[in-house]
Amino acid sequence: MTVRSLIEGDVVTRFKEADKEYDVRVRLREEDGTNTNQVGRLLVESDEEITGRRNYLVPLSTVASFNKTTAIGEYNRYDRMREVRVGANVITDAFAGTVMEQVFSEVSEMQLPPGYYISKVGEAEWQEGSFGYMFDALLLAIIFIYLLLASQFESFFDPLSIMFSLPLAIVGAILMLILTGESISIMSLIGIIMLMGLVTKNAILLIDFIKQNRYRGINRTEAILIAGPIRLRPIFMTSISLIFGVLPIALGIGPGAEFRAPMARAVIGGMTSSTLLTLIVVPVVYTVIDDIVAYFMGRETIKVKEDVVEGVESTHAAGKQV
Numbered sequence: 629m630t631v632r633s634l635i636e637g638d639v640v641t642r643f644k645e646a647d648k649e650y651d652v653r654v655r656l657r658e659e660d661g662t663n664t665n666q667v668g669r670l671l672v673e674s675d676e677e678i679t680g681r682r683n684y685l686v687p688l689s690t691v692a693s694f695n696k697t698t699a700i701g702e703y704n705r706y707d708r709m710r711e712v713r714v715g716a717n718v719i720t721d722a723f724a725g726t727v728m729e730q731v732f733s734e735v736s737e738m739q740l741p742p743g744y745y746i747s748k749v750g751e752a753e754w755q756e757g758s759f760g761y762m763f764d765a766l767l768l769a770i771i772f773i774y775l776l777l778a779s780q781f782e783s784f785f786d787p788l789s790i791m792f793s794l795p796l797a798i799v800g801a802i803l804m805l806i807l808t809g810e811s812i813s814i815m816s817l818i819g820i821i822m823l824m825g826l827v828t829k830n831a832i833l834l835i836d837f838i839k840q841n842r843y844r845g846i847n848r849t850e851a852i853l854i855a856g857p858i859r860l861r862p863i864f865m866t867s868i869s870l871i872f873g874v875l876p877i878a879l880g881i882g883p884g885a886e887f888r889a890p891m892a893r894a895v896i897g898g899m900t901s902s903t904l905l906t907l908i909v910v911p912v913v914y915t916v917i918d919d920i921v922a923y924f925m926g927r928e929t930i931k932v933k934e935d936v937v938e939g940v941e942s943t944h945a946a947g948k949q950v
Contacts, residue, residue, distance in 0.1 A: 804897020819894030
C-alpha cells in the first residue's frame with residue numbers, strides 16, 4: 629500500500645476552477661517512480677516490535693528485490709473467466725475481416741497450455757454474429773420469394789427459371805464491390821438481400837408475358853422471341869430508374885456516406901448484370917426447365933394446351949358466323 633500510494637498516488641482533494649473540477653493526486657515525481665534505486669529507498673512500516681520505538685521504518689530494498697519485466701496490470705473477466713483482451717485499429721488500406729482472418733490463422737498455430745484459448749470478442753465477435761444473421765436472412769428471402777412466385781404462377785417450376793436471375797445479380801454485385809475496392813461488409817450484404825426482391829421483377833415481366841402468349845396459342849419459341857423486344861423497354865426503364873435512385877448514395881457524398889456506399893454499389897452492380905443477362909439467360913433456362921417438365925408430364929400438359937387452343941379457335945369461328 630505504501631508503494632502504491634507513492635507510485636500511483638492518492639487523490640487527496642479536488643481543485644475547482646470555474647465550472648470544472650480536477651483531482652489533486654499526491655505521488656512521487658515520475659523520475660523517482662521509475663528508478664529502482666529511488667523506489668528501494670522508500671520507507672515502509674515494519675511489523676517488528678522494538679523497545680522504545682514506535683512505527684519502526686525500514687527501506688523497501690531490505691525486504692524486496694526489484695526486476696524490470698512486462699506484466700499485465702489487471703485482469704478482466706468474461707463469462708466468469710479471466711481474459712486478456714487485445715485490441716487494434718486497422719489502417720485505411722486494409723479490411724478488418726481480412727486482417728482478423730490473418731491474425732487467427734497465425735494464432736491457430738500457437739501451442740497454448742491447458743485451460744487457455746483464444747476467441748473473438750468485442751467488434752470482431754459482433755461482426756461474426758451479424759454475418760451469420762445476414763446469411764440466414766438471405767436464405768429466408770430466397771425461400772419466401774420462391775413460395776410467393778409459386779403461389780402467383782400456380783406452378784412449382786416456373787419460379788425456378790425466374791429465380792435464376794438471383795445468382796446473376798450476386799455476381800454483378802461482387803464484381804462491383806471488387807472494382808470499387810469495397811469488402812463484404814454488413815452494408816454490402818444488406819444491398820445483396822435487397823437485390824433478391826428487386827432483380828426478380830425483370831424475370832417476372834419476361835416469363836409472365838411468355839406464358840400469356842403461350843396461352844393464346846403461340847408456340848414457345850415464338851412467344852420468347854415476341855416477349856424479348858416488347859418487355860425490353862419496361863425492364864430497362866425500371867432498372868435505370870432504380871440505379872439512378874441509389875447513385876447519390878453510391879458516390880459517397882456527405883458525412884457518413886462511406887458507411888452506406890457499399891449497399892448502393894452492390895445494388896447498382898447487381899441490377900446492371902441482372903438486367904443485361906436476364907434477357908438472355910432466363911429464356912434459355914425457361915426453355916430447358918419446360919423441356920424437362922414436358923419430358924416427364926408433358927403429354928397431358930400439351931394436350932390440355934391444344935384443347936384450350938381448339939376451344940379458342942372454335943369460339944372465334946362461332947363469333948364470325950354470328
